[in-house]
Amino acid sequence: MTDPARRCSPRASAEAETVAHAETRVEAHAEAQTIAVPGARGTLTLRDRWLVASFEEPVRACSWAIVGGGIAEVRHVAWLEVRDADLRPPIDPRRMLVERLRDAGLHPAVGLLTSRSVATYTVATAQSHGVTAWCVATVGLGNALRAGDPPGVAGRIGTINTLVYVDAPLTDEALLEANAIVTEAKCAAVLEADVRSRRSGRPATGTGTDCTVVACALPAKHTERAVAHEASPSAAYAGKHTVIGSVAGAAAFDAIAAGVRRWTLENAP
Numbered sequence: 001m002t003d004p005a006r007r008c009s010p011r012a013s014a015e016a017e018t019v020a021h022a023e024t025r026v027e028a029h030a031e032a033q034t035i036a037v038p039g040a041r042g043t044l045t046l047r048d049r050w051l052v053a054s055f056e057e058p059v060r061a062c063s064w065a066i067v068g069g070g071i072a073e074v075r076h077v078a079w080l081e082v083r084d085a086d087l088r089p090p091i092d093p094r095r096m097l098v099e100r101l102r103d104a105g106l107h108p109a110v111g112l113l114t115s116r117s118v119a120t121y122t123v124a125t126a127q128s129h130g131v132t133a134w135c136v137a138t139v140g141l142g143n144a145l146r147a148g149d150p151p152g153v154a155g156r157i158g159t160i161n162t163l164v165y166v167d168a169p170l171t172d173e174a175l176l177e178a179n180a181i182v183t184e185a186k187c188a189a190v191l192e193a194d195v196r197s198r199r200s201g202r203p204a205t206g207t208g209t210d211c212t213v214v215a216c217a218l219p220a221k222h223t224e225r226a227v228a229h230e231a232s233p234s235a236a237y238a239g240k241h242t243v244i245g246s247v248a249g250a251a252a253f254d255a256i257a258a259g260v261r262r263w264t265l266e267n268a269p
Contacts, residue, residue: 038125039132040217041166049081051118051161052106053163055215062175063213066094067101069110071172075172076101076109077163077213078114079138081118109201115157116140120262124254126247133247135182137162139259141267144204146192146197159209160186162256164248170216178238179214181245185252186212193260214248 031045042055058073068074080100087093097111110160116138123136164182187205195204219234238244 005155008262016046026239032161035123037165038134040165042165044123044136046119046121049118050104051079051081051121051136051138053077054106054163058218059165059174059217060170060216061110061213062172062179063109063211065112065211065213068109071175072110073106074108074110074215075216076106077112077215078104078106078109078163079112079118081119082113083226084115087113091107092202104253112161112211112213114138114140114159114161116159116161116263118218120259122255122258122262124251124258126250126254128247129243131185131243131247132167133164133251135162135164135248135251135255137255139253139256139263141190141195141204141207141260141263142198143207143209144184144195144198145206146202147187147205149199149202150199152199158265159207159211160190160259161211162186162252163212163213163215164252166214166216166238166248168217168244169219170244171234172234174244175214175240178216178244178248179212181238181240183212183213183248184250186210186256187206189257189260192248193257193264195260195261195264211260213241 022126035044036104037053038042041057042053045052054076058075060071061074061077062071063069078101080097093113097113099108101111118138121136121138125132125134138161140158162182166178170178189205191203197204235244238248
């Protein structure tokens with residue numbers, strides 16, 4: 001078992017050789033497909049207009065998603081691919097998604113909406129010193145914006161929805177910090193690709209409707225498999241000096257960068 005202190009040691013992070021690998025999935029979304037989630041007893045399933053990460057045991061998730069947002073214990077993180085007509089007034093997007101999740105048997109869940117084909121998802125995994133981070137992202141850039149751009153209604157649709165799962169238990173504070181690291185990684189991937197804001201023309205940092213979800217394992221004492229002596233403490237830090245922050249950022253950057261490249265190629269003049 002990895003020494004819990006080493007999971008969040010700045011020195012361990014400096015010594016770590018993080019190995020990251022990104023893989024792009026391009027199968028037609030009409031075909032059912034299931035892959036394993038590294039570091040967890042879970043699966044990622046592509047079916048019809050759904051992309052669903054499911055876990056056999058609850059995970060702790062941190063996000064600002066319209067369904068299941070905040071910090072919550074969930075078993076699923078689900079993307080629903082929507083069309084323009086699905087969201088026309090007077091439709092309430094949150095209520096619609098809650099109903100779709102319930103009808104699909106996905107509860108409790110974090111729910112995400114995207115107009116991007118869920119079949120274009122990208123995945124990446126990063127490992128170091130016994131800690132694994134796994135990322136899945138869908139990337140659409142039609143609504144690319146820069147933080148600080150003037151507010152206003154989006155002229156086009158497009159969003160970056162990201163899930164990073166870390167196989168180490170984290171405190172609330174570390175979950176928030178990991179989410180900040182993943183968001184930074186997203187901004188870095190978009191900036192390095194020289195994507196431009198649709199409003200200001202300056203280098204974009206994302207889109208106007210992005211959502212980032214970071215999920216982590218529960219402490220062992222809270223899982224069905226645990227026995228008393230297996231309980232492990234939750235890491236209190238997940239910043240850039242830590243192994244957890246390093247692998248979370250690396251996995252997120254690789255998955256989102258792959259999605260940005262795909263979207264850019266598809267939308268080249």
